[in-house]
Amino acid sequence: MTAAPAAIVGLPFLAALTGLLLGRKISPIPVAVIPTAIACALAIWVAAVGASGAGTLTLIRTGGIPIEVGLEVGPLSALIGVLVTVVALAVQIYSIGYLKGDPRYSSYAAFISLFTSAMLLVVYAADLLVLYVGWEIMGFCSYALVGHWWEDRANSRAAVKAFLVTRLGDVGFLFGIFVLGFAADSFRIADILAQVPQMSAVTLTVGALLLLAGVAGKSAQVPLHTWLPDAMAGPTPISALIHAATMVAAGVFIVARLHPVFLAAPIVLGTLAVMAVLGMLGAALAALAADDLKRVLAYSTVSQLAVMAAGLAVADSIRPAVFHLISHGAFKALLFLCAGAVIHTVGSNLMSDMGGLARALTVTFPAMTIGFMALAGLPIASGFFSKDAILATAEHTALGDGGAPVAPAIAWLVFAALLTTAALTAAYAGRAWLRTFFGERRTEHAVHEAPPTMRWPIVVLAVPALLLGFAGLAVPELRPELLSSVLGVAAAGLGLGVIYLVWRGDRALDPARLLGPLRPACERAFYVDELYAALFVRPVLAAARLTVAADHTVVDGAVRGSGRAAVSLAGLLRLLQRGNVQTYVTGVFAGVLLIVVGVVMLG
Amino acid sequence: MHIVYPLVVSALLFSIGIYGVLARRNAILVLMSVELMLNAVNLNLVAFDVWFADRLHSGQVFTLFIIVIAAAELGVGLAIVLAVFRNRRSVEIDRLQDLAEPPGPGEEPEPDAAQELEETRS
Amino acid sequence: MNLDAVPSYLTPTGQEIVFLLLGAVAVGSALLVVTTRQLVHAALWLVVTFGALAGCYLVLTAEFVAWVQVLIYVGAVVVLLLFGIMLTRAPIGRSPDLDSGNRVLAAVVALATAVLLVTVVIDGFRTAYAPLTEVDGAAKTIGSSIFRTWVLPFEALSVLLLAALIGAIVLSRTDIRGRD
Structure with a gap:
């Protein structure tokens, strides 16, 4: 097979x-x-x-x-x-x-x-090492594709940033593979999973933590999430493929694939949960403030991936998270492709240049509406079912009704964060939807629908984005539960309602003003980039400059110095050999004189 | 006549000639100093001729020979000086430093040599 | 050679006084030749030196040599040198850079030479004395000596002069090129 x-x-x-x-x-x-x-x-x-x-x-x-x-x-x-x-x-x-x-x-x-x-x-x-090969090729392709328009310096920098940050995580990932592989005496995934009960807690914790580094890098989780919003510099289809549906999902996929390892290391599960909570809330807030449509979707991706990670952290089954992974893959790819169509039409990434496009984009508008519905978790769209499955699992774990071996407090935290995120997600989805398609038209371009090669994939992807959720009904575990679904829909409705009210207050203004004094911080994604620049980039640059200076003055200096010393020593001898005949004759006379003195004295 | 007198005079002349050869820059002055040295030798020869009372007068004859050779030397020497002057517009012998190793790459040429180069070009 | 009776240095004869005076003139003007700051003056002081030396030869009874000295040196050599000075477009008047940077060293070497030579000469010839009674350096005696005993070197010398003549001409002419 x-x-x-x-x-x-x-x-x-x-x-x-x-x-x-x-x-x-x-x-x-x-x-x-x-x-x-x-x-x-x-x-x-x-x-x-x-x-x-x-x-x-x-x-x-x-x-x-x-x-x-x-x-x-x-x-x-x-x-x-x-x-x-x-x-x-x-x-x-x-x-x-x-x-x-x-x-x-x-x-x-x-x-x-x-x-x-x-x-x-x-x-x-x-085999984990074979997996790692694919993992690295993916990283390289992501680099090449994000930097597709490398003529613009910002794009190539974004590509380098994506490459370096994910590489940082990959180092941990590789060592995690080694830890687990040596502990199990095999790199086969099946063997490793079979060996989990025999491994010591320390090995499992260390291995899983190291794997988590790679997961955080690839799936853009806190604290290695900073590359994903910048990677939006690449072409929009790339954002859809790599940064929404597949590559970033690889991290979550790894956790799902090696879930028994993580289940056996409760500390790592707790870490994952805390990371996920930070990621989902922070990214959702950043998405609420961002003006660039693709950045909104990028932060939304970080947030939704964190939801999946949370789902894996609090569940003993991978099904809810994988369910969300697949439905997210579908609707986020749809959203990105729709965003691509919108950007293609408007010629700008910024929502402040869009608005009032609902009538013109007869295919993109309904498709993107479906995508936003799914993202916000509104009923009958796929996102509703998958998000509800995670919410229900978190609730069960918090109540001590089965679930993963994490502390109830963490499960409660995750549950609360999931509800808040649901509200925030609905809010930013609603904001993006309203800002893009309603209100005054702010672009001067002639608005037209995308060409058929772009339209058809959107239509095709809209179907699973809307209906994929019903597939979950086949699995008992994934069926919506009353309490969690009511809470989730209520949270989403709350977020949506607030945004709508704020937007209706003045349709020309950005509803993000709701955030008030928090808004600048959210727009800069809580200054994480600046923090990293201060903590890592600048010291590294300073060290590099120091190294260059040391190389220049010490190493090269020694080489050049020895050369110069030889030349200047030779210069002393050279004073005697300057080609001035008089000097030579003086030497000859002085020599003769000395000889004669010697002869007179001794003779 | 004490022979010491002409000998001391000749020794002093010779030393002055040495000083002139070593200290003067102008090639013609150097040639003059050489003449001084030759004359010191001549005086010596004459003095010893008188002292030995040589019947063949070898001392005086050799003085004559030396005068002739000195004249020939001066002719050729001046011709050389003139040739140098023609080529370099200068007869200052401490600038004739072609015997020196040429300056290496990246090294400042000696100020004299640089000046000389420019003079040669002009 | 009279080794037995060396007259005292304290009672110089008239000849000796004349010789010493001429010697002092020769040495002094020679010093001026090598120290003067004017090229032409150097040539003129050289005339004085050569003239004084001719006087010395006369005192030493070398009459023919003295006249030859006047003829060749004062008459020809100095004129030749003056021509050289003119042809090299040397500045007339004081020129500050007639001495090279080697001057101090040259003075030391020259002084050492002088001290050495004078010491050795005085040490070696303190007792040497030649009475200058008969004039023995007339043209006749020198001539017969040259053309009898020294005829072969004389002829060789004439060949040397010819060679020097040709050499000087070849060096001076610009239209004769070396074989490249």
Whole structure:
């Protein structure tokens, strides 16, 4: 049962290889779309058949613990695989319209294919080191794609920032893999999970904490979340693919995949919960204040990923979180693609340049409305069901009714934070919706609907974003519960209502004025970037400058100094050899004189 | 006549000649100093000729020879000085430093040499 | 050579007084030659030196040498030097830079030479005395000596003069180039 996943992973990889090697010699569009489409069909088939199993392609003997290059399909992998391929296919098709006429489209499409392949490798990997390979390729592709328009300095800086920050987490991730792998004497995920009961608490805690660093980096969780809003400098489809649906979900996916490890380390679960609470509240507030539509969505992503992380931290089952992961993937990709269409039309990222677009964008407007509904967790949209599942789990854990081994206080905290976040999410979703589509039209561009290659993926993604929630009804665990759903909807309604009232007060003004004195802090995302700049960037730069200076003055100085010393010593001798004949003759006479004196004295 | 007298005079002349050769910059002055040294030798030869009362008068004959050689030396020497002057517009011998190692890259050429270079160009 | 009876240095003869005076003039004007700040003056002081030396030769009974000295040195050499001074466009009048930076060292070496030579000469020839009775340096005796005993060196010297002549001409002419 490895042929299908191998094909799913391999096809986009071959497409990427072809695209990068042949580039402009062939038409890039079929190369980009067709393999992804086949991979998508295969992934859906694998998930539909409910196949599971593992296979090893080859075994690399390292002298220590062997590395098994193998793939494994389980229910989780199959589901996420479908999400990844569907979103990737939608993004590939969407990009045809979005990047029409871009001179580097072929390499762009090839990198998307490579990225898809790497993400699928992460999803289907049977071995942690193989997973890590995909993990790193993803990081590199993210770097290349965020910096797609590298002519603008800000874009390339954002790409470097994304790369460095995620790399910081990846170091921890790699060492986490080593800790767990050496403890289990194997890097196979199945072996590690089987070995968990035999491992010591210290090993598990250390390993899980280190993994958590990688998760925080990849999934943009506090404290490594700062790269994601900046990564919005990349093309919008990239934001949809990488920074909404797939790559950032990889972190959550890892926690889900290795959930038993985390369950066995309660301290790590607590840490994860606290991180998640900080992340979801802070990012939601930042989203409420941001003016850039894509940044709103980026902060929203951080916040929603934190919700998933919280769901994993308080639940002994991964289902609620994965449910939310999939529904979030669908509706956030939809939102990003819609935002792309809006930005394509308006020619600006800023909501203060939008407004009054509801009539003009006949396809984008309803689709984005569905996306915002799902994001806000309003009933019948997918977000309602998945968020409710997490809320219900948190409630159960808080009440001591099963759940993960975390302290009830933490569970209560998570529960409260989830409700607050629901209200805030509804508020910023409502704000973005109102600011974008209603009120006065603030743009001078002629507003027109996006081309069909961009419209169709939006329509296709709108369907799961709206209806995916009903799939959850099949699983008892995910069915909405009365108390939590009432509370969640009430919180969302409260947020929405407040925003609507504020907006109605003056339609031209930003409802973010609701935040009052907190607003500047929220707009700057609570000065985390500035804090990091002061704490890390500047000391590192100073140290680098010091090193350069030391290299220049000490190391080079020693070399140059020895040279100069030799030259100046030679200069002393040179005083005698200046080519002045008189000096030479003086020497000759003095020498003769000395000889004669010697002869006279001795003779 | 005490022979010491001409010998001391000649020794002093010779020393003065040495001083002139070593201390003067102008090549023609150096040539003059060389003549002084040759004359000191001549005086010596004549003095010893008188002292030995040589019947062949070798001392005086050699003095004559030296005078002739000195004249030849001066002719050739002046020709050389003139040739140098033609090439460099200068007969100052402490500027004729072509025997020195040329300055290395990145090193300041010696002030004299730089000046001389400019003079050569002009 | 008279080793037995060396007359006292305290009672100089007339010849000795004349010689010492001429010697003092020669040494003094020689000093001026090497110290004067004017090129042309140096040449003129050189004339004085050579003239005084010619006088010394006369006192020492070397009559022919004295006249040759006047003819060649005062007559030819100094004129040649003056021509050289003119042809090198030397400044007429005081020029401040006739001495090189080597001056102090040169003075030390010259002084040491003088001290050494004078010491050795005085030490070696304190007792040497030559009575100057007959005039023996007339043209006739010198001539017969040259053309009898020293004829071969004389001829060789004429070849040397020819060579020097050609050399000076070749060096002076600008239209003769070396073989490049």
